[in-house]
Amino acid sequence: MLQRAYAGLIAAAVISAFLASCSATPKTGIAHGEELFQNCKPCHGEAGHGNLELRTPAIAGLPDWYIIEQVTKFKGDLRGANPDDMEGHRMRPLARTLYHPGDIENVAAYVSKMPSQWMPPTFTKGDTAAGSVTFNGVCITCHMADGKGNKDLHSPPIAQQSDWYLVAQLNKFHRGWRGYSPEDVYGGQMRAMALTLADSTAMHNVIAYVKTLPH
Amino acid sequence: MLEHYLPRASSFAGDIDQLVWIIAWIVGVWFVVVEVMFFWLMFRFRKKPGVPARYITGKEKHLKNWINIPHNIILVLDVLLIVAAIRVWVLIKQTMPPADHTVKVMAQQWAWTFTDPGPDGKIDTPDDVRTTDEMHVEVNKTYHFVLESMDVAHSFFIPAFRLKQDADPGRAYTGWFKPTKTGTFDISCAEICGIAHGVMGAKLVVETTQEHTAWMQAHAADAATADAGASAPTDSTTAQPASQ
Numbered sequence: 001m002l003q004r005a006y007a008g009l010i011a012a013a014v015i016s017a018f019l020a021s022c023s024a025t026p027k028t029g030i031a032h033g034e035e036l037f038q039n040c041k042p043c044h045g046e047a048g049h050g051n052l053e054l055r056t057p058a059i060a061g062l063p064d065w066y067i068i069e070q071v072t073k074f075k076g077d078l079r080g081a082n083p084d085d086m087e088g089h090r091m092r093p094l095a096r097t098l099y100h101p102g103d104i105e106n107v108a109a110y111v112s113k114m115p116s117q118w119m120p121p122t123f124t125k126g127d128t129a130a131g132s133v134t135f136n137g138v139c140i141t142c143h144m145a146d147g148k149g150n151k152d153l154h155s156p157p158i159a160q161q162s163d164w165y166l167v168a169q170l171n172k173f174h175r176g177w178r179g180y181s182p183e184d185v186y187g188g189q190m191r192a193m194a195l196t197l198a199d200s201t202a203m204h205n206v207i208a209y210v211k212t213l214p215h
Numbered sequence: 216m217l218e219h220y221l222p223r224a225s226s227f228a229g230d231i232d233q234l235v236w237i238i239a240w241i242v243g244v245w246f247v248v249v250e251v252m253f254f255w256l257m258f259r260f261r262k263k264p265g266v267p268a269r270y271i272t273g274k275e276k277h278l279k280n281w282i283n284i285p286h287n288i289i290l291v292l293d294v295l296l297i298v299a300a301i302r303v304w305v306l307i308k309q310t311m312p313p314a315d316h317t318v319k320v321m322a323q324q325w326a327w328t329f330t331d332p333g334p335d336g337k338i339d340t341p342d343d344v345r346t347t348d349e350m351h352v353e354v355n356k357t358y359h360f361v362l363e364s365m366d367v368a369h370s371f372f373i374p375a376f377r378l379k380q381d382a383d384p385g386r387a388y389t390g391w392f393k394p395t396k397t398g399t400f401d402i403s404c405a406e407i408c409g410i411a412h413g414v415m416g417a418k419l420v421v422e423t424t425q426e427h428t429a430w431m432q433a434h435a436a437d438a439a440t441a442d443a444g445a446s447a448p449t450d451s452t453t454a455q456p457a458s459q
């Protein structure tokens with residue numbers, strides 16, 4: 001008798017668990033974005049501030065349109081597809097996991113609402129005076145005087161970002177790992193700008209200046 | 216029947232399938248025979264009123280034969296399986312037919328990078344054609360591959376070729392294949408290698424000589440334009456802040 005009661009209990013539990021899983025409506029919007037963000041945490045960190053060891057940038061608080069654009073580029077092999085792009089190879093497959101309609105928009109909405117943090121400089125080298133000349137001569141047009149970017153020009157905020165990441169990206173534009181494709185119009189524009197920086201020193205200088213912008 | 220679900224696109228795919236079949240038949244037949252016996256005995260000697268349970272030691276010859284005969288048959292079948300398996304192992308893993316082409320396959324978290332030696336046939340020269348997550352090979356040509364991993368254990372898996380080779384970092388694995396069917400097939404990673412293991416897929420395109428030549432030429436042009444960026448500063452993406 002007792003055995004039968006147990007069997008009945010287990011059956012009831014299994015059936016109700018099954019029914020519960022059927023009726024649970026999938027989350028949508030930002031709540032869904034929060035769920036998706038769990039997959040970003042191992043690399044971009046709990047708070048989305050990036051991790052130097054893993055070479056991941058801070059993404060918390062980036063504008064949603066920029067996140068959507070970049071994730072779409074990773075997914076479409078416009079970024080991170082060069083055989084030598086180690087960091088890109090790690091991010092690109094993650095972009096591929098966002099394949100349901102709305103996934104990218106939802107995670108972007110959530111990440112863009114996360115509090116951003118100004119990442120302190122790590123480079124000690126870099127001539128801010130020389131960098132200021134470059135920045136205020138060239139970069140200012142799109143990234144604006146405060147380095148906060150401009151949505152209309154599709155240029156992201158860079159003032160808050162980690163300096164090592166920014167220099168790395170300038171290198172990637174320069175080498176044609178980013179912005180190489182005619183399909184990637186805005187990436188191509190930035191690539192042209194990166195090509196105006198003669199060498200590594202020029203890159204460090206301008207980024208050293210970016211890190212002096214008020215936050 | 217297997218090829219109905221998964222095309223056989225390499226010269227040795229048939230041998231692997233045959234081996235899988237031999238194993239499936241031998242094991243399958245035994246499984247059915249044993250289960251039928253098992254349930255029949257349970258039914259035949261079920262509890263009946265007035266029939267006491269008998270204690271059997273199993274020492275008598277006619278009882279021991281229930282063990283001995285199947286045991287001996289299984290031993291013979293085992294030998295058969297081992298012979299069949301070794302035959303395929305020698306054919307695929309121990310013999311390297313002379314190569315028409317050699318390609319390099321690099322696995323890393325989470326991408327496959329393929330290096331085709333280009334017109335000069337030598338790897339690590341400027342005319343190499345390097346691609347990410349896309350491998351192009353010519354049909355009916357024997358390929359040697361040199362497989363390496365940059366970081367953790369991966370496994371190079373081409374189901375249509377019936378090819379699977381683990382890649383541990385620090386070692387170069389050599390192997391071969393000969394595509395026999397044109398088309399596009401899947402490549403995937405068959406060894407858990409981190410968060411994006413499940414999407415570490417690549418595309419394999421087996422094409423005719425003309426198609427392959429055209430692809431190679433298109434890519435050689437790409438390589439030339441990409442080189443425009445090769446003048447970039449050398450301290451790269453991995454710039455260590457500490458050393459700055």
Ligand SMILES: [Cu+2]
Pocket residue numbers: 322323325368369370404405406407408412415
């Ligand atoms: Cu892998």
